[in-house]
Amino acid sequence: MEKIIEVSGLGKAFPQKRGNPVTVLRDINFTIAAGQTLCVMGESGCGKTTLGKIIAGLSGYTSGSCRFCGKEVSQLRGREWSEFRESVQMIHQNPYESLNPALMVFDIIANPIKRHRKITKIPALYDEAARLLELVGLTPVEDFVDKYPAHLSGGQRQRVSIARVLAMHPKLIVVDEATSMIDTSLRINLLSTLKQIQEQLNVAYFFITHDLALGKYFAKGQRAMVMYLGRAVEAAGMDELVANPRHPYSRAIISAAVGDTGILEDSGFHKYELKDADIASFHNMPAGCPLHPRCPERISGVCGQDMPPLYEVGGGHQVACHLCREK
Ligand SMILES: Nc1ncnc2c1ncn2[C@@H]1O[C@H](COP(=O)(O)OP(=O)(O)O)[C@@H](O)[C@H]1O
Ligand SMILES: [Mg+2]
Known part of the structure:
Protein backbone atom coordinates (compact mmCIF):
# COMPACT_ATOMS: atom_id res chain seq x y z
CA MET A 1 0.00 0.00 0.00
CA GLY A 230 3.95 15.66 23.48
CA ARG A 231 4.70 11.94 23.44
CA ALA A 232 2.94 8.91 22.05
CA VAL A 233 2.32 6.84 25.18
CA GLU A 234 0.42 4.03 23.47
CA ALA A 235 -0.21 2.93 19.88
CA ALA A 236 -2.36 0.01 18.79
CA GLY A 237 -5.33 -0.99 16.68
CA MET A 238 -8.30 1.15 17.84
CA ASP A 239 -10.34 -1.85 18.96
CA GLU A 240 -7.41 -3.42 20.80
CA LEU A 241 -6.64 -0.09 22.48
CA VAL A 242 -10.16 0.29 23.81
CA ALA A 243 -10.52 -3.35 24.84
CA ASN A 244 -7.06 -3.75 26.32
CA PRO A 245 -5.39 -0.42 27.14
CA ARG A 246 -2.05 -0.95 28.87
CA HIS A 247 -0.76 2.53 29.66
CA PRO A 248 -2.13 4.01 32.91
CA TYR A 249 -3.00 7.23 31.07
CA SER A 250 -4.96 5.38 28.36
CA ARG A 251 -6.68 3.30 31.03
CA ALA A 252 -7.72 6.46 32.86
CA ILE A 253 -9.16 8.22 29.79
CA ILE A 254 -10.99 5.09 28.68
CA SER A 255 -12.35 4.59 32.16
CA ALA A 256 -13.54 8.22 32.20
CA ALA A 257 -15.21 7.78 28.79
CA VAL A 258 -17.01 4.66 29.99
CA GLY A 259 -18.41 6.63 32.88
CA ASP A 260 -19.27 9.76 30.89
CA THR A 261 -20.96 8.52 27.79
CA GLY A 262 -22.07 4.96 28.30
CA ILE A 263 -21.05 4.32 24.68
CA LEU A 264 -18.18 2.16 25.87
CA GLU A 265 -20.27 0.24 28.41
CA ASP A 266 -19.78 -3.00 26.54
CA SER A 267 -16.04 -2.86 27.08
CA GLY A 268 -16.35 -4.39 30.57
CA PHE A 269 -13.89 -1.84 31.77
CA HIS A 270 -13.00 -1.18 35.40
CA LYS A 271 -12.76 2.26 36.91
CA TYR A 272 -9.21 3.55 36.80
CA GLU A 273 -8.24 6.94 38.13
CA LEU A 274 -5.04 8.91 38.17
CA LYS A 275 -3.81 10.56 41.35
CA ASP A 276 -4.81 14.12 41.94
CA ALA A 277 -1.25 15.44 41.77
CA ASP A 278 -0.06 18.57 39.98
CA ILE A 279 -0.39 18.05 36.26
CA ALA A 280 2.99 18.42 34.60
CA SER A 281 3.38 20.94 31.77
CA PHE A 282 5.85 21.55 28.97
CA HIS A 283 7.42 24.25 31.12
CA ASN A 284 7.60 22.01 34.13
CA MET A 285 8.45 18.50 32.96
CA PRO A 286 9.22 16.02 35.72
CA ALA A 287 12.21 13.71 35.33
CA GLY A 288 11.45 10.18 34.14
CA CYS A 289 7.97 9.35 32.86
CA PRO A 290 5.93 12.57 32.61
CA LEU A 291 2.90 10.78 34.08
CA HIS A 292 4.66 9.40 37.16
CA PRO A 293 3.43 12.04 39.67
CA ARG A 294 -0.16 11.04 38.81
CA CYS A 295 0.37 7.33 38.23
CA PRO A 296 -1.21 4.96 40.77
CA GLU A 297 1.15 2.16 39.72
CA ARG A 298 4.45 3.97 39.58
CA ILE A 299 7.49 1.92 40.47
CA SER A 300 9.66 3.74 42.95
CA GLY A 301 13.22 4.28 41.90
CA VAL A 302 12.31 3.73 38.22
CA CYS A 303 9.43 5.83 36.92
CA GLY A 304 10.67 9.07 38.48
CA GLN A 305 14.08 8.62 36.90
CA ASP A 306 13.96 6.96 33.51
CA MET A 307 11.85 7.87 30.52
CA PRO A 308 10.23 4.64 29.34
CA PRO A 309 10.81 3.71 25.67
CA LEU A 310 7.92 2.35 23.58
CA TYR A 311 7.71 -1.36 24.43
CA GLU A 312 6.17 -3.72 21.89
CA VAL A 313 3.63 -5.88 23.74
CA GLY A 314 2.51 -7.93 20.73
CA GLY A 315 0.44 -7.50 17.59
CA GLY A 316 1.69 -4.01 16.80
CA HIS A 317 0.63 -2.77 20.25
CA GLN A 318 3.21 -0.41 21.76
CA VAL A 319 3.27 1.11 25.21
CA ALA A 320 5.65 3.65 26.71
CA CYS A 321 5.45 2.42 30.29
CA HIS A 322 7.94 0.68 32.58
CA LEU A 323 5.13 -1.64 33.70
CA CYS A 324 5.23 -3.17 30.22
CA ARG A 325 8.93 -3.93 30.22
CA GLU A 326 9.54 -7.63 29.70
CA LYS A 327 10.41 -9.13 33.03
N1 LIG B 1 2.75 28.77 17.55
C1 LIG B 1 3.05 28.35 18.79
N2 LIG B 1 4.05 28.93 19.49
C2 LIG B 1 4.38 28.51 20.74
N3 LIG B 1 3.77 27.47 21.37
C3 LIG B 1 2.77 26.85 20.72
C4 LIG B 1 2.35 27.25 19.40
N4 LIG B 1 1.33 26.43 19.00
C5 LIG B 1 1.12 25.57 20.02
N5 LIG B 1 1.98 25.82 21.04
C6 LIG B 1 2.06 25.07 22.32
O1 LIG B 1 2.22 23.70 21.99
C7 LIG B 1 1.54 22.89 22.93
C8 LIG B 1 0.63 21.93 22.18
O2 LIG B 1 -0.45 22.66 21.60
P1 LIG B 1 -1.48 22.02 20.59
O3 LIG B 1 -0.71 21.30 19.54
O4 LIG B 1 -2.41 23.09 20.14
O5 LIG B 1 -2.24 20.96 21.51
P2 LIG B 1 -3.64 20.23 21.30
O6 LIG B 1 -4.07 20.38 19.87
O7 LIG B 1 -3.39 18.80 21.70
O8 LIG B 1 -4.60 20.89 22.25
C9 LIG B 1 0.80 23.83 23.87
O9 LIG B 1 1.56 23.97 25.04
C10 LIG B 1 0.76 25.12 23.10
O10 LIG B 1 0.75 26.22 23.97
MG1 LIG C 1 -5.83 21.17 19.10
Whole structure:
Protein backbone atom coordinates (compact mmCIF):
# COMPACT_ATOMS: atom_id res chain seq x y z
CA MET A 1 0.00 0.00 0.00
CA GLU A 2 1.27 3.47 -0.84
CA LYS A 3 2.70 5.17 2.24
CA ILE A 4 1.55 8.77 2.31
CA ILE A 5 3.18 9.99 5.50
CA GLU A 6 5.99 8.36 7.48
CA VAL A 7 7.03 10.05 10.68
CA SER A 8 9.99 8.84 12.70
CA GLY A 9 11.67 10.29 15.77
CA LEU A 10 9.86 13.53 15.05
CA GLY A 11 10.20 16.43 17.46
CA LYS A 12 9.14 20.04 17.65
CA ALA A 13 10.38 22.85 19.85
CA PHE A 14 8.93 26.36 19.82
CA PRO A 15 11.37 29.20 20.45
CA GLN A 16 10.37 31.43 23.34
CA LYS A 17 10.75 35.19 23.66
CA ARG A 18 12.83 34.53 26.76
CA GLY A 19 14.69 31.40 27.74
CA ASN A 20 15.16 28.07 26.03
CA PRO A 21 12.88 26.70 23.33
CA VAL A 22 10.00 24.60 24.67
CA THR A 23 9.75 21.09 23.28
CA VAL A 24 6.12 20.16 22.64
CA LEU A 25 6.60 16.99 20.54
CA ARG A 26 9.17 14.26 21.18
CA ASP A 27 10.09 11.10 19.33
CA ILE A 28 6.83 10.58 17.43
CA ASN A 29 6.62 7.58 15.06
CA PHE A 30 3.83 6.46 12.75
CA THR A 31 2.97 5.69 9.16
CA ILE A 32 -0.26 6.41 7.31
CA ALA A 33 -0.97 4.56 4.08
CA ALA A 34 -3.51 5.40 1.37
CA GLY A 35 -7.09 4.95 2.51
CA GLN A 36 -6.19 4.42 6.18
CA THR A 37 -7.08 6.33 9.32
CA LEU A 38 -4.83 7.10 12.26
CA CYS A 39 -6.82 8.34 15.25
CA VAL A 40 -4.88 10.59 17.63
CA MET A 41 -6.25 11.11 21.11
CA GLY A 42 -5.15 13.02 24.17
CA GLU A 43 -6.13 15.92 26.36
CA SER A 44 -6.05 19.54 25.30
CA GLY A 45 -2.54 20.94 24.95
CA CYS A 46 -0.76 17.59 24.44
CA GLY A 47 0.41 18.52 20.92
CA LYS A 48 -2.22 17.04 18.59
CA THR A 49 -2.81 20.16 16.48
CA THR A 50 0.91 20.91 16.26
CA LEU A 51 1.49 17.39 14.93
CA GLY A 52 -1.41 17.72 12.46
CA LYS A 53 -0.02 21.03 11.19
CA ILE A 54 3.42 19.50 10.69
CA ILE A 55 2.13 16.67 8.54
CA ALA A 56 0.03 19.15 6.55
CA GLY A 57 3.10 21.33 5.94
CA LEU A 58 1.66 24.26 7.93
CA SER A 59 4.38 24.11 10.54
CA GLY A 60 7.96 22.85 10.53
CA TYR A 61 9.57 20.15 12.66
CA THR A 62 12.79 20.65 14.56
CA SER A 63 14.08 17.07 14.78
CA GLY A 64 13.53 13.64 13.29
CA SER A 65 11.94 12.86 9.98
CA CYS A 66 8.62 13.40 8.21
CA ARG A 67 8.34 11.89 4.75
CA PHE A 68 5.64 12.47 2.17
CA CYS A 69 5.48 9.66 -0.40
CA GLY A 70 9.04 8.73 0.54
CA LYS A 71 10.51 12.24 0.35
CA GLU A 72 11.70 14.28 3.34
CA VAL A 73 9.23 17.15 3.74
CA SER A 74 11.86 19.66 4.90
CA GLN A 75 13.71 19.16 1.61
CA LEU A 76 10.76 19.59 -0.74
CA ARG A 77 10.92 22.63 -3.02
CA GLY A 78 9.04 24.06 -5.98
CA ARG A 79 6.67 21.65 -7.69
CA GLU A 80 7.28 18.88 -5.16
CA TRP A 81 6.41 21.20 -2.27
CA SER A 82 3.21 22.36 -4.03
CA GLU A 83 2.23 18.78 -4.74
CA PHE A 84 2.73 17.90 -1.06
CA ARG A 85 0.74 20.93 0.13
CA GLU A 86 -2.14 20.05 -2.19
CA SER A 87 -2.07 16.36 -1.29
CA VAL A 88 -2.30 16.88 2.46
CA GLN A 89 -5.17 19.10 3.55
CA MET A 90 -6.47 20.10 6.97
CA ILE A 91 -9.98 20.67 8.31
CA HIS A 92 -10.02 22.81 11.41
CA GLN A 93 -12.13 22.81 14.50
CA ASN A 94 -14.06 25.99 13.93
CA PRO A 95 -16.25 26.10 10.80
CA TYR A 96 -17.26 29.67 11.68
CA GLU A 97 -13.72 30.97 11.23
CA SER A 98 -12.47 28.84 8.39
CA LEU A 99 -14.85 29.98 5.63
CA ASN A 100 -14.77 33.42 4.01
CA PRO A 101 -18.14 34.98 4.95
CA ALA A 102 -18.13 37.17 1.82
CA LEU A 103 -18.10 34.27 -0.64
CA MET A 104 -20.97 32.10 -1.85
CA VAL A 105 -20.60 28.34 -1.41
CA PHE A 106 -20.02 28.00 -5.16
CA ASP A 107 -17.02 30.35 -5.07
CA ILE A 108 -15.62 28.82 -1.90
CA ILE A 109 -15.38 25.50 -3.72
CA ALA A 110 -14.70 26.79 -7.26
CA ASN A 111 -11.74 29.02 -6.29
CA PRO A 112 -9.38 26.20 -5.34
CA ILE A 113 -10.52 24.20 -8.40
CA LYS A 114 -9.62 27.18 -10.61
CA ARG A 115 -6.33 27.82 -8.88
CA HIS A 116 -5.01 24.32 -8.60
CA ARG A 117 -6.67 22.29 -11.29
CA LYS A 118 -6.79 24.89 -14.03
CA ILE A 119 -10.49 24.34 -14.71
CA THR A 120 -11.84 27.77 -15.64
CA LYS A 121 -14.94 27.35 -17.83
CA ILE A 122 -18.06 27.98 -15.76
CA PRO A 123 -20.04 24.85 -16.82
CA ALA A 124 -17.09 22.57 -16.00
CA LEU A 125 -16.51 24.40 -12.71
CA TYR A 126 -20.18 24.08 -11.82
CA ASP A 127 -20.19 20.36 -12.58
CA GLU A 128 -17.15 19.80 -10.43
CA ALA A 129 -18.50 21.92 -7.56
CA ALA A 130 -21.83 20.05 -7.79
CA ARG A 131 -20.05 16.69 -7.70
CA LEU A 132 -18.18 17.74 -4.54
CA LEU A 133 -21.31 19.10 -2.85
CA GLU A 134 -23.03 15.78 -3.53
CA LEU A 135 -20.09 13.88 -2.08
CA VAL A 136 -20.36 15.82 1.19
CA GLY A 137 -24.13 15.42 1.32
CA LEU A 138 -25.18 19.02 0.58
CA THR A 139 -28.10 18.20 -1.71
CA PRO A 140 -30.05 19.25 -3.64
CA VAL A 141 -26.99 21.13 -4.83
CA GLU A 142 -29.07 24.06 -6.19
CA ASP A 143 -30.13 24.85 -2.63
CA PHE A 144 -26.54 25.41 -1.53
CA VAL A 145 -24.47 26.92 -4.38
CA ASP A 146 -25.68 30.49 -3.88
CA LYS A 147 -25.78 30.46 -0.07
CA TYR A 148 -23.34 32.40 2.09
CA PRO A 149 -21.72 30.75 5.15
CA ALA A 150 -23.99 32.83 7.42
CA HIS A 151 -27.01 30.98 5.99
CA LEU A 152 -25.63 27.58 6.95
CA SER A 153 -25.57 25.58 10.17
CA GLY A 154 -22.25 24.58 11.77
CA GLY A 155 -22.55 21.07 10.35
CA GLN A 156 -23.31 22.39 6.84
CA ARG A 157 -20.34 24.76 7.03
CA GLN A 158 -18.08 21.92 8.02
CA ARG A 159 -19.37 20.01 4.98
CA VAL A 160 -18.47 22.99 2.78
CA SER A 161 -14.97 22.95 4.35
CA ILE A 162 -14.69 19.27 3.44
CA ALA A 163 -15.85 19.90 -0.16
CA ARG A 164 -13.31 22.70 -0.44
CA VAL A 165 -10.41 20.46 0.58
CA LEU A 166 -11.66 17.63 -1.65
CA ALA A 167 -11.40 20.05 -4.55
CA MET A 168 -7.61 19.63 -4.25
CA HIS A 169 -7.80 15.82 -4.67
CA PRO A 170 -5.96 15.22 -1.37
CA LYS A 171 -4.36 11.90 -0.48
CA LEU A 172 -4.61 12.66 3.25
CA ILE A 173 -6.82 14.95 5.30
CA VAL A 174 -5.96 16.07 8.83
CA VAL A 175 -9.32 16.26 10.58
CA ASP A 176 -8.69 18.34 13.71
CA GLU A 177 -11.58 18.09 16.20
CA ALA A 178 -13.81 18.87 13.24
CA THR A 179 -17.04 17.94 14.98
CA SER A 180 -16.36 19.44 18.38
CA MET A 181 -18.18 22.70 17.63
CA ILE A 182 -21.23 21.21 15.99
CA ASP A 183 -24.38 19.89 17.54
CA THR A 184 -23.93 16.50 19.21
CA SER A 185 -26.85 15.07 17.26
CA LEU A 186 -25.17 15.92 13.94
CA ARG A 187 -21.69 14.68 14.76
CA ILE A 188 -22.22 11.06 13.84
CA ASN A 189 -23.79 12.08 10.50
CA LEU A 190 -20.77 14.15 9.60
CA LEU A 191 -18.40 11.36 10.60
CA SER A 192 -20.38 8.87 8.49
CA THR A 193 -20.02 11.21 5.52
CA LEU A 194 -16.25 11.35 6.08
CA LYS A 195 -16.13 7.55 6.19
CA GLN A 196 -18.14 7.23 2.97
CA ILE A 197 -15.77 9.68 1.30
CA GLN A 198 -12.85 7.53 2.42
CA GLU A 199 -14.45 4.46 0.86
CA GLN A 200 -15.15 6.26 -2.41
CA LEU A 201 -11.90 8.20 -2.82
CA ASN A 202 -9.42 6.08 -0.81
CA VAL A 203 -8.35 9.21 1.08
CA ALA A 204 -6.39 8.74 4.34
CA TYR A 205 -7.26 10.57 7.58
CA PHE A 206 -5.21 11.83 10.47
CA PHE A 207 -8.17 12.07 12.82
CA ILE A 208 -7.62 14.19 15.92
CA THR A 209 -10.04 14.02 18.81
CA HIS A 210 -10.08 14.37 22.56
CA ASP A 211 -13.31 12.35 22.58
CA LEU A 212 -12.60 8.66 22.90
CA ALA A 213 -16.12 7.56 22.00
CA LEU A 214 -15.93 9.49 18.71
CA GLY A 215 -12.50 8.03 18.03
CA LYS A 216 -13.77 4.53 18.68
CA TYR A 217 -16.67 5.06 16.28
CA PHE A 218 -14.67 6.74 13.54
CA ALA A 219 -11.51 4.63 13.59
CA LYS A 220 -13.03 1.18 14.06
CA GLY A 221 -10.63 -1.37 12.55
CA GLN A 222 -7.92 1.30 12.13
CA ARG A 223 -4.86 2.45 14.12
CA ALA A 224 -4.90 4.71 17.15
CA MET A 225 -2.31 6.62 19.13
CA VAL A 226 -2.68 8.16 22.59
CA MET A 227 -0.60 11.22 23.37
CA TYR A 228 0.40 12.70 26.69
CA LEU A 229 2.52 15.86 26.97
CA GLY A 230 3.95 15.66 23.48
CA ARG A 231 4.70 11.94 23.44
CA ALA A 232 2.94 8.91 22.05
CA VAL A 233 2.32 6.84 25.18
CA GLU A 234 0.42 4.03 23.47
CA ALA A 235 -0.21 2.93 19.88
CA ALA A 236 -2.36 0.01 18.79
CA GLY A 237 -5.33 -0.99 16.68
CA MET A 238 -8.30 1.15 17.84
CA ASP A 239 -10.34 -1.85 18.96
CA GLU A 240 -7.41 -3.42 20.80
CA LEU A 241 -6.64 -0.09 22.48
CA VAL A 242 -10.16 0.29 23.81
CA ALA A 243 -10.52 -3.35 24.84
CA ASN A 244 -7.06 -3.75 26.32
CA PRO A 245 -5.39 -0.42 27.14
CA ARG A 246 -2.05 -0.95 28.87
CA HIS A 247 -0.76 2.53 29.66
CA PRO A 248 -2.13 4.01 32.91
CA TYR A 249 -3.00 7.23 31.07
CA SER A 250 -4.96 5.38 28.36
CA ARG A 251 -6.68 3.30 31.03
CA ALA A 252 -7.72 6.46 32.86
CA ILE A 253 -9.16 8.22 29.79
CA ILE A 254 -10.99 5.09 28.68
CA SER A 255 -12.35 4.59 32.16
CA ALA A 256 -13.54 8.22 32.20
CA ALA A 257 -15.21 7.78 28.79
CA VAL A 258 -17.01 4.66 29.99
CA GLY A 259 -18.41 6.63 32.88
CA ASP A 260 -19.27 9.76 30.89
CA THR A 261 -20.96 8.52 27.79
CA GLY A 262 -22.07 4.96 28.30
CA ILE A 263 -21.05 4.32 24.68
CA LEU A 264 -18.18 2.16 25.87
CA GLU A 265 -20.27 0.24 28.41
CA ASP A 266 -19.78 -3.00 26.54
CA SER A 267 -16.04 -2.86 27.08
CA GLY A 268 -16.35 -4.39 30.57
CA PHE A 269 -13.89 -1.84 31.77
CA HIS A 270 -13.00 -1.18 35.40
CA LYS A 271 -12.76 2.26 36.91
CA TYR A 272 -9.21 3.55 36.80
CA GLU A 273 -8.24 6.94 38.13
CA LEU A 274 -5.04 8.91 38.17
CA LYS A 275 -3.81 10.56 41.35
CA ASP A 276 -4.81 14.12 41.94
CA ALA A 277 -1.25 15.44 41.77
CA ASP A 278 -0.06 18.57 39.98
CA ILE A 279 -0.39 18.05 36.26
CA ALA A 280 2.99 18.42 34.60
CA SER A 281 3.38 20.94 31.77
CA PHE A 282 5.85 21.55 28.97
CA HIS A 283 7.42 24.25 31.12
CA ASN A 284 7.60 22.01 34.13
CA MET A 285 8.45 18.50 32.96
CA PRO A 286 9.22 16.02 35.72
CA ALA A 287 12.21 13.71 35.33
CA GLY A 288 11.45 10.18 34.14
CA CYS A 289 7.97 9.35 32.86
CA PRO A 290 5.93 12.57 32.61
CA LEU A 291 2.90 10.78 34.08
CA HIS A 292 4.66 9.40 37.16
CA PRO A 293 3.43 12.04 39.67
CA ARG A 294 -0.16 11.04 38.81
CA CYS A 295 0.37 7.33 38.23
CA PRO A 296 -1.21 4.96 40.77
CA GLU A 297 1.15 2.16 39.72
CA ARG A 298 4.45 3.97 39.58
CA ILE A 299 7.49 1.92 40.47
CA SER A 300 9.66 3.74 42.95
CA GLY A 301 13.22 4.28 41.90
CA VAL A 302 12.31 3.73 38.22
CA CYS A 303 9.43 5.83 36.92
CA GLY A 304 10.67 9.07 38.48
CA GLN A 305 14.08 8.62 36.90
CA ASP A 306 13.96 6.96 33.51
CA MET A 307 11.85 7.87 30.52
CA PRO A 308 10.23 4.64 29.34
CA PRO A 309 10.81 3.71 25.67
CA LEU A 310 7.92 2.35 23.58
CA TYR A 311 7.71 -1.36 24.43
CA GLU A 312 6.17 -3.72 21.89
CA VAL A 313 3.63 -5.88 23.74
CA GLY A 314 2.51 -7.93 20.73
CA GLY A 315 0.44 -7.50 17.59
CA GLY A 316 1.69 -4.01 16.80
CA HIS A 317 0.63 -2.77 20.25
CA GLN A 318 3.21 -0.41 21.76
CA VAL A 319 3.27 1.11 25.21
CA ALA A 320 5.65 3.65 26.71
CA CYS A 321 5.45 2.42 30.29
CA HIS A 322 7.94 0.68 32.58
CA LEU A 323 5.13 -1.64 33.70
CA CYS A 324 5.23 -3.17 30.22
CA ARG A 325 8.93 -3.93 30.22
CA GLU A 326 9.54 -7.63 29.70
CA LYS A 327 10.41 -9.13 33.03
N1 LIG B 1 2.75 28.77 17.55
C1 LIG B 1 3.05 28.35 18.79
N2 LIG B 1 4.05 28.93 19.49
C2 LIG B 1 4.38 28.51 20.74
N3 LIG B 1 3.77 27.47 21.37
C3 LIG B 1 2.77 26.85 20.72
C4 LIG B 1 2.35 27.25 19.40
N4 LIG B 1 1.33 26.43 19.00
C5 LIG B 1 1.12 25.57 20.02
N5 LIG B 1 1.98 25.82 21.04
C6 LIG B 1 2.06 25.07 22.32
O1 LIG B 1 2.22 23.70 21.99
C7 LIG B 1 1.54 22.89 22.93
C8 LIG B 1 0.63 21.93 22.18
O2 LIG B 1 -0.45 22.66 21.60
P1 LIG B 1 -1.48 22.02 20.59
O3 LIG B 1 -0.71 21.30 19.54
O4 LIG B 1 -2.41 23.09 20.14
O5 LIG B 1 -2.24 20.96 21.51
P2 LIG B 1 -3.64 20.23 21.30
O6 LIG B 1 -4.07 20.38 19.87
O7 LIG B 1 -3.39 18.80 21.70
O8 LIG B 1 -4.60 20.89 22.25
C9 LIG B 1 0.80 23.83 23.87
O9 LIG B 1 1.56 23.97 25.04
C10 LIG B 1 0.76 25.12 23.10
O10 LIG B 1 0.75 26.22 23.97
MG1 LIG C 1 -5.83 21.17 19.10
